[in-house]
Every structure is written in structure tokens, then in C-alpha cells.
Amino acid sequence: MAPTQTLPDFYATKLHQSLPDLRRGGGHFAVFRLEDFPAAPDLAAVYGRRDFYKIMLGTGHATYHYGAQQARLAPGQHALVFTNAQEPYSWELHELPYAGYCCVFTQDFLPAHTRLPPTDLAVFQPQSPCFFRLDTGQAAAFGALFEKMLAEQASTYALKDELLFHYLMECVHGALKLAPAAPAVLAGSRLVAAFRGLLAQQFPIVSPGQRVKLYTAQAFADRLAVHVNSLNRTLKAATGKTTSQLLAQRLVQEARALLVHTDWPIGQIGYCLGFDEQTHFTHFFKRHAQCTPTAMRQV
Numbered sequence: 001m002a003p004t005q006t007l008p009d010f011y012a013t014k015l016h017q018s019l020p021d022l023r024r025g026g027g028h029f030a031v032f033r034l035e036d037f038p039a040a041p042d043l044a045a046v047y048g049r050r051d052f053y054k055i056m057l058g059t060g061h062a063t064y065h066y067g068a069q070q071a072r073l074a075p076g077q078h079a080l081v082f083t084n085a086q087e088p089y090s091w092e093l094h095e096l097p098y099a100g101y102c103c104v105f106t107q108d109f110l111p112a113h114t115r116l117p118p119t120d121l122a123v124f125q126p127q128s129p130c131f132f133r134l135d136t137g138q139a140a141a142f143g144a145l146f147e148k149m150l151a152e153q154a155s156t157y158a159l160k161d162e163l164l165f166h167y168l169m170e171c172v173h174g175a176l177k178l179a180p181a182a183p184a185v186l187a188g189s190r191l192v193a194a195f196r197g198l199l200a201q202q203f204p205i206v207s208p209g210q211r212v213k214l215y216t217a218q219a220f221a222d223r224l225a226v227h228v229n230s231l232n233r234t235l236k237a238a239t240g241k242t243t244s245q246l247l248a249q250r251l252v253q254e255a256r257a258l259l260v261h262t263d264w265p266i267g268q269i270g271y272c273l274g275f276d277e278q279t280h281f282t283h284f285f286k287r288h289a290q291c292t293p294t295a296m297r298q299v
Contacts, residue, residue: 027109215274
């Protein structure tokens, strides 16, 4: 798998400059027009993870590859895309120009203005909708919001960081209105958030020596100091899935990425994901992915 791209890497490759200290504290945030990048975009960017978050509003002929999925844009179509620091992704441009906007920010930008980390927002959670096709009117509305960000970024207003944060959240909530309604979170939302935090901390797997530490429902319940049945009921009410189902979903997602984008032995991948025996990993993967690890690697 390609190494994780850092924010300094992004500035060096896309803007031909070092990472500036644009913030006076509380993380990093910056917004750009895609047309203003001095370097011509790669038609096929490297598939991999980033250590920062990005929101992109784009128009053009391209395919977005993320996790085990892909979404294709025909010429003239518009999309709003949210990328997180957990799922690998890349853009494949079929022709130029590809126009629009993007903003990038670090993990610590949101908590400087709210108690919510990015992973608490649905658009930045694995397996949640992150690619939104827009009609012309919707694209124009989001475009106007990005133009506000650009204008504020260039201003001398003393509290512009606060305003940029609100524009960012307006973009997030605008996208959430486009997404299918999610199940209402009932009592136990703190437990749900704590479980998601523990699950997210274990990924991504970036080296063969790394191994998940919590790979059973009981292990999560023990760490959260609750009975496993209580954890299951709470997660089922909030997400529609049990602890084991949510864990299996995330393990399969990581397994797909490692099988396709690394040359690690299948047994080693299974070990990293908590399986002591390759046969157990193969059985688990086949049951949840409807194909064997070998077949996934040959796709």
C-alpha cells in the first residue's frame, strides 16, 4: 500500500510550496480553487490514505475510487465529496479541465471550535455516504459557500477562523440534508460515540507488525465497562447493527484494502486483523465478502 500522504506532502505536490502556518492556533484549515493549483493534476493519482480531511466540490469527467467502491462522474456532472483519514482513495481524471473547489483541514481544527471531532460527523465516517451527486442548482449553492470561504480566508477579520468553521459546518450540514435519513440515536449516545472511537483508533493498519487489540464484542464491552448485552442493545438501537456486525464490517473493509493494495501474505493480513489462523480469516472473509481473500486479491 502506498504511504499515507501528509498535509506537507499535499502542499508540496499540489501547490509547490511548504505548509504555511495559516492558523494562529487550533489546527490547520485552508481552501482553494482547483483551477488555481500551479501543477497540472495527475490523471491517475496514487491510491492511499491521507492524514488530513478534505471536502471537494468538483465538475468534470472523473472516477472516484474509495475503499472498495467507486463513483463515476460524466462530463459536466457535479459532486460534493468528503474524505476522511481512515479510508484510502484516489481520483482518476479521464479528461481535463476538472474544475471546482476543495478545503483541507486537520484532525484538531474542529475540536478547537466544537466538542465534535471529525469522526463524529457522518460524512467522515467509513461506510457512511460521502459522495453526493449535485444538480446545477445545488452545485451553485455549494460553490457560493466555497467562495465565502475563499473571501474570508483572504480577509483580515480577527475572528475569521470562527467564521470559516461555521462555513465548514454549513457545508457538512448541507450534505447531510442530501443523505438518506439515518436511524435516530436513542439513549446511550455517549456509549455509541465511545465504541466508535475505540474502533476508529485501531485503523488503518499501516505495517505488517501492527495488530488490532480489540476484535471481539466482549473485548469492547470490557474496555467500555459495560455488559456485552447492554452494548449490543445500545448499538442496535442507534445503528441497526450489533457490536459484532459493526466490527466485522470494519474488519472486512480493512481486509479488502490490504488485500488489494499490499503484497503482504494473506496469513499476515489475517494476523493483523486478529486472526491467529489463516483458515479462520479466510472463513470469516468469505462469509462477509462473498469471496475468498485470494479471489479479492485477483480482482
